[in-house]
Structures are given as structure tokens and as C-alpha cells.
Amino acid sequence: MAVNEGSWRHVAVNGRQPPSPLPTVYGRPSGRRYLVERILQERPGPLGRVYLASGDSQQYVLKSVMQNDFTYFQYLYKDLQSSPYVRVADGAIPDKSMFAYKYFKDHLLAFAQEDVPVPLVKRLLRDSLRGIASLHGKNIVHTDIKPNNIMLDWDVADLDDAANVPDDAAIIGRQVGNWMWRSPEAHASGPELGEGEEKLVIVLERQLSYFSGLESLVGLLDYLGDSPWVQIFTVIAEGFDKKHPRAPFALCKDVDPEFRDLVVKMTNIDPKRWITVHEALGHHWFADID
Incomplete structure (x- = not known):
């Protein structure tokens, strides 16, 4: 993952500043730029945060998986792309074992x-x-x-x-x-x-x-x-x-x-x-x- 340090910026979470600024990250091989807007969820352990980001006039949820599981889920998502009833990842950021999903407000x-x-x-x-x-x-x-x-x-x-x-x-x-x-x-x-x-x-x-x-x-x-x-x-x-x-x-x-x-x-x-x-x-x- 490439991090554009010039695009880092702070956001408030529950009235407090996060310990570090939020980066702009790039997915590969697509090259899509994801501009992180805010933290959606704090997860304990190695999985870390879930981010709301924007890119190509679309909002995305950026979510990590365990590094050892990343390739497994890549194949799983590829296998399910033909189904219109399952939301699979719309992009990937391999360097961070992270997937990008289109963001929907309601469930x-x-x-x-x-x-x-x-x-x-x-x-x-x-x-x-x-x-x-x-x-x-x-x-x-x-x-x-x-x-x-x-x-x-x-x-x-x-x-x-x-x-x-x-x-x-x-x-x-x-x-x-x-x-x-x-x-x-x-x-x-x-x-x-x-x-x-x-x-x-x-x-x-x-x-x-x-x-x-x-x-x-x-x-x-x-x-x-x-x-x-x-x-x-x-x-x-x-x-x-x-x-x-x-x-x-x-x-x-x-x-x-x-x-x-x-x-x-x-x-x-x-x-x-x-x-x-x-x-x-x-x-x-x-x-x-x-």
C-alpha cells in the first residue's frame, strides 16, 4: 500500500482526536485512491479499525482481515461475483490485507x-x-x-x-x-x-x-x-x-x-x-x- 502523507488529516471520534492521522491509501492493481473520511468501528486485536472512505465518487468501507486469510477471501469473493444477492469486495489493498466494500447506509x-x-x-x-x-x-x-x-x-x-x-x-x-x-x-x-x-x-x-x-x-x-x-x-x-x-x-x-x-x-x-x-x-x- 502506498500512503500519500501529504493527504493525511485528523478526524474526531467520540469527541477525541485519534492517536494518529488518517491516510489516503491506494488499492492495487486498480490504483484507485481511497480517501479515509472517518472511523466506523474500533476492533480489538490485529484487525484494527473499520474506515469509511471515498474514491471515484463512491463511498467505501475499508475492512481488514487476518493476513493469512487475505488470499482465501480474494478467491472466495471472485467465486461469488456472479451472484447479484451477495455483496463482495469491490476492491483490495493487499499491503494491508484490506478489502473495500461499497458503502450502504441502511440494513x-x-x-x-x-x-x-x-x-x-x-x-x-x-x-x-x-x-x-x-x-x-x-x-x-x-x-x-x-x-x-x-x-x-x-x-x-x-x-x-x-x-x-x-x-x-x-x-x-x-x-x-x-x-x-x-x-x-x-x-x-x-x-x-x-x-x-x-x-x-x-x-x-x-x-x-x-x-x-x-x-x-x-x-x-x-x-x-x-x-x-x-x-x-x-x-x-x-x-x-x-x-x-x-x-x-x-x-x-x-x-x-x-x-x-x-x-x-x-x-x-x-x-x-x-x-x-x-x-x-x-x-x-x-x-x-x-
Whole structure:
């Protein structure tokens, strides 16, 4: 990466000046100049900051990956360029193991808080599933699906939390994705609960309350085998009683029955009972949109 020292400038972050000025950087081999405007996120460890930058009359997000992963993600993005439903890097800065992504202001988490017409909701969810289908078609698992990783102009984003997983393989030994959105079996892929992690217990309790039944819970525990998490899920499930009953989404009365059916089939906590993304796209709830 070439740094144009004459273009460095300071910006304020949370009322303070950063410890060093922000540079103008150049991507290779394109030669595009990225003028860093501000810091979007401070990340601990070697990944460092996420920047908002401008170049060629377009705003970009500059985000680093681990140096050893840079070539891997270059190939991954190249393999996904043909899909209109997956946002891949629009440029690269190899010297800093950094990628440039087109910047979009809104994502599904913010958009969902608005009064959105049902046909538009269906299109957003359908195109999000199409993005996931594009990944699955290449044996790529996006390990951090959440509303703020689904963009409005594009769909599945933030692919530095993705991995190639062949049909006969699985991700084990790691809790992938954001703790608020990961599935029960993904929680169980990491160590047991540590001190001060009560918030995770609340998340797990709500997942079992909304999306589990006796049959699916048995299926989850069978799937986990001798994992220490079997005891954790068992204790949480035994906490439901007449005073603190489960609140299954499957029994919600004020939800479109077809939409409810789709959600129930997609959120079954027994991994062996999931529907595939292609089965979800073929669900009759999507039948009335182009």
C-alpha cells in the first residue's frame, strides 16, 4: 500500500482526536485512491479499525482481515461475483490485507423498525435467502447471519465471517457469529458458560421458549451427543412450568399462518429437521411475488 502523507488529516471520534492521522491509501492493481473520511468501528486485536472512505465518487468501507486469510477471501469473493444477492469486495489493498466494500447506509435491522408493506418484506426476505442459496451452492456457510448483515441494496454482507464447509463436514469447536443471533447448536460448539454470561442464558431460554418443542429438544440433545451443553439446555428446558410457560411461535395467533409455517420450519432447533434454503425459497408464502 502506498500512503500519500501529504493527504493525511485528523478526524474526531467520540469527541477525541485519534492517536494518529488518517491516510489516503491506494488499492492495487486498480490504483484507485481511497480517501479515509472517518472511523466506523474500533476492533480489538490485529484487525484494527473499520474506515469509511471515498474514491471515484463512491463511498467505501475499508475492512481488514487476518493476513493469512487475505488470499482465501480474494478467491472466495471472485467465486461469488456472479451472484447479484451477495455483496463482495469491490476492491483490495493487499499491503494491508484490506478489502473495500461499497458503502450502504441502511440494513435490515433498521429497516424492519419501519412500517414496511408486506410485499416488500417478502422481496427482502426472498432475496436474502437467494444470497444464502448462492453461498450454499458453493459449499460456503455464512456464520454470522443477522439483520445488520443484510443490506438493502445488496443482501448477505460481511463475508469475512464465512467458511467453505463441504457436504460431509461441519464446524465444531467454535462459537460462530454474534452471540445474540447464533443458533442453539452454534452456542454449543464452544466452551461452557463462563462467569458473567447471564445474558447468554436469557438468549438460550428465549430460543427454547419460542422455537422448541419436546420432539425438537430431544433431537437437539441427540445431535449434541456427549457435549456438556446437553446439561445446560436440559436445565433451561426444565425451568419452564405453569408459572413460566414456553411461548412457541408456532402458536402465535396474530401472525399470517403461511409466514408462521415458514418461520417454524426454518427455526426448528433440531438441526436434522431444518428445511434447506431452496425449500424455503419454494415455500408458498413467496408465491405471490415476482
